[in-house]
Amino acid sequence: MPLNVTIADDSAMSRKGIRRALPADWDVVIHEACNGKEALAAVDEGHADVLFLDLTMPEMDGFEVLTYLKNHHKKIVVIVISADIQPQAQALVYQLGAFRFLQKPLQAGQLHEVLHEMGLL
């Protein structure tokens, strides 16, 4: 069974970048979300065993998504990929239950390392 993966980012370029950075031989079905609300909808539909989450998004931002997931005890692997590299933002993201924080522009190698580490590959 392939894993369901959702890429949540308001930028089309960034979503494409993340898609490209995923290992080519990774057995996954990829879904996309343009904001936090769509990301949560994807979670509800079971489209997000793994969620790649941007922080600065319209409608509902990544912090709000993480807060919702935490409050509703959703067991989802969230990897935050964001340009908001402030130490306070990273600390908050981990406090809200994200598994890893990766900095934009995304380095494919770093992403592969994280996926390995988590046994997702």
Place this chain on the structure above:
Amino acid sequence: MSTVQISDDQKDALQEILNISMGQAANSLARLISCKITLSIPQISQTTPHEFSQLFEQGETMHYTRQSFLGDLKGEMLCLMDKSGCDAFAEAMDYSNPPSATELQELILDVSNVLAGACLLGMSKQLTLRNTLNPPMLFDPTLTDFSNLKWQSALLMEVDFVVERANFSSRVIICLEESSISELIDRIDKLLE
């Protein structure tokens, strides 16, 4: 008037590039003041000198700085900072309370240089462009003649920084001269290939 049109894809790419740049700018500022800064989604629009002059209608409540840049792209960065926020900010940075006029001026110029510098540098780096930024100057929009600008149309890129704890908000505006817009778009297209 401008003939350069920006497609949705180009705009999306530019927004993302600015988003990354402002993340770096906010990080520099956050380390300076040990406060978390809330980022917004960058806004991009094309503007005329008249529309441009309307940006300054908040008048008295704001401090304004401008600094020009040269190189592969030519234009100007403007920084708008709300006055009450600057006072709170001075406190957060351990200036005397209330800060003297010189201290306040130094603070405004420092903050705008950090924000504008990181925004421009981040953008140039991602697009492999070379630019140099001149030091910022304070200016008074009521004493500035906006009918005298060098361009008829410019690309306006706006990013907002908010420090909730200090009640500080700031807006950085990158104005690009028309001749530089096509250079910028060229680079973005290369990135999108």
